[in-house]
Amino acid sequence: xxxxxxxxxxKFKEVKDILKEIAGKxxxxxxxxxxxxLSKEECSTAYDIIMKIED
Numbered sequence: 001x002x003x004x005x006x007x008x009x010x011k012f013k014e015v016k017d018i019l020k021e022i023a024g025k026x027x028x029x030x031x032x033x034x035x036x037x038l039s040k041e042e043c044s045t046a047y048d049i050i051m052k053i054e055d
């Protein structure tokens with residue numbers, strides 16, 4: 001696997017740990033919107049993808 005891809009996956013795992021600390025999907029999505037300035041829909045999709053990443 002490409003080193004850059006590994007780095008991105010590791011970063012997603014870090015984000016997943018942060019999101020797990022937030023109470024509920026809706027609050028986590030609000031957090032992502034606030035941090036990234038992306039739309040709610042984009043952050044919802046990102047949340048679903050990130051939470052599927054295995055540790």
